[in-house]
Amino acid sequence: MIISIHIGAHSTNGAQLMRGLLKNKAVLADHGVAVPNPSLYRDVLPDVMRKVKSARATPETQEMLLDQMLESDDCTRLVLSYEDVICLPAFIFDKGRLYTKASFKLPWLCNVFADHEVEFFIGLRNPATFIPAAFSQCGPNLTYESFIDTTDLESLRWSDVLTLIRKSCPNAAVTCFAYEDTPLTWAQIMRDIAGIGPMVPISGGLDILATIMKREGMKRLRTYLNTHRPQNEVQRRRILTAFLDKYVDEDALEEEIDLPGWDEALIERLTELYEDDLDLIETMEGVHFIAP
Template structure:
């Protein structure tokens, strides 16, 4: 059994990804894919992780955990999602490092399922919007300076984080995607996490697109897809992009940023560095990037 786990990052549609997959729970079960309810493991998993910090979980421990998580007798893949598995929002920049807990938390996680192959799925986001969004989710008791903990926002590189994930868990496959691409890539992300091909009918592939497209455009798009079935994923994406270009809801794309010391020049620099970083990630040989 393969374990596909969405490990974050925060503010990259983690909850929506799980909801989308759960919509298809029955269809995926027919393909041997299990999707345990998050309530079955989000309290239990951290407790088990703390017990296997320096050694692999015993077969009995693994079996006990799986018995509590799974409601299928036989499956070839299990999908999990827990964006706080590395850390909570306020600790993203702990020790003045971007997700510093990756270095030891993910090996603990790997120890929990030591006898099973694993795949990590991680969403990435432009720091220019990632930082305001994640700081906004920290609550009123954390100041902006406490949140950053001395971190230079212009030094944030997802490629560096992916390199540390690879070093921490060298035998785990890594698939990543950009938050900004999800209106177009969402269906592919769902399929790759579930390990199913294009012939398996999945619903919810347009969920993210619907949040930034005018209602009229979505109605026309659904009709078009019904009467003009795409022959492959690339053709499908071209259709989605064409409709998005014509019917995009500009108001839905607007994001107001109000953080100390931030201005338009900083946002531009962060965005440019992020786009360069995505090109670097796309060229990484040991990481699979779902490109638009």
Template sequence: MMISMHIGAHCTNGAQLMRGLLKNKAVLAEHGVAVPPPSHYRDLLPQIMKKVKSERATPESQEILLDQIIELDDCQRMVLSYEDVICMHPLIFEKGQFYKKANFKLPWLRNVFADHDMEFFIGLRNPATFVPNAFAKCGANTSFEAFMSGVDPETLRWSELLERIQAACPDVGITCFAYEDTPLTWSQVMREMTGVGPLVPMSGGLDILATIMKREGMKRLRTYLNTHQPQNEEQRRRIMQAFLDKYVDEDTLEEEIDLPGWDEALVARLSEAYEEDLDRIAGMNGVRFIAP
């Protein structure tokens, strides 16, 4: 069985992804894809990870776990999402390293499903908005200085994290997507995670686009897509982009960043470095990048 797991990062629409997949639970089940509710494994999985650690879970243990999680009889793929599997928000920069616990937490996770194929799905985000959004989730008792733990935001590179994940779990495929692209790529992200083709009807592919487009535009887009069926994903995105250009809600794109020592020049440098990092990631061996 293939296990597709969204492992983060934080603040990249992980909860929205699972809600969208659960909308399609019935149709996916018809294609042998199980989408168990997070409540079936969010508490259980960390417990088992701590138990197995660097040891492979026994076939019996794996079977018991899967029986607890999956309700589908004939299952070829299971889709999971747990953005806190590496760490909680306050520990993202723990001890001065970006997602430091990925080095050992992800091998623990791999060992839980040792006898099955596995792939990780990871959402990436511009540090200029990722850092303030992640910090906002930490609560009033965490200072920004404590959150950053001495890390210079200008040194953040998602490619470096991906390299560590590859080293930690060399037999696990990695698929990445940029948070900023999801209004246009969301449908493909959902299909890549579930492994179903373009002919399988799935709802929710426009959910992210709907958050940044005026209601009139979304209504017209849905009507157009229903009456002019796109022949492929590329054509579908061109249509979506055309409607977005005309009906974008500019107010939803504005993000006010208020962090100690941050100014427009820093935000510009972070954004430029992020775009360069995405180019590097798109060319990494063993990493699939979903581009718009």
């Protein structure tokens, strides 16, 4: 069985991804894809990871876990989402680096499903907005200084995280996407993690786009797509882009950033560095990037 696991990052629409997949649960099941509710594994999975650590889970342990998640044995792919699997938001910058716990947590995760093929899916986000969004999840008792630790903000690279994942779990396929692209790439992300082709009908592919487009524009877009069905994903994205350009909700794009020591110059530098990093990621061996 293929185990497709969305492992984060935090604040990259992970909850929305699982809601969208669950909305298509019946359709996906018809194609051999199981999407269990996260409540069935988010408590037990960390316990099993801590027990197996660097050892392979026994066939009995794997069967026990799968039995808890699966309603039927008639599936070839299992899709999970657990954005805290590497760490809780408060520990994202442990030891001054980004998601360093991936070096041992993800091998533990692979060992839990040792007899199966594991695939990782991870969302990336501009540090200029990722850091404020992730910090907001940490609760009132953690200061920004403690959260960021000794991190040099301008040294942050998602490519380093991906390199760490590839090195730690060389047998696991890695797919990533940019949070900023999700209004256009959301349907493709859903399809890729479920392992289904473009002809399988799914709902929810416009959910992210709807958050940044005016209601009138969404209504016109849905009508247009129903009467002018795109022949492929490239054509579909051109249509989405055209409607977004015309009906974008500028207010929905505004993000308030209020962190100690931050100014416009820092935000611009972080954004430029992130865009350069994405260019590098698109060329990384062993990493599939879902481009817009």
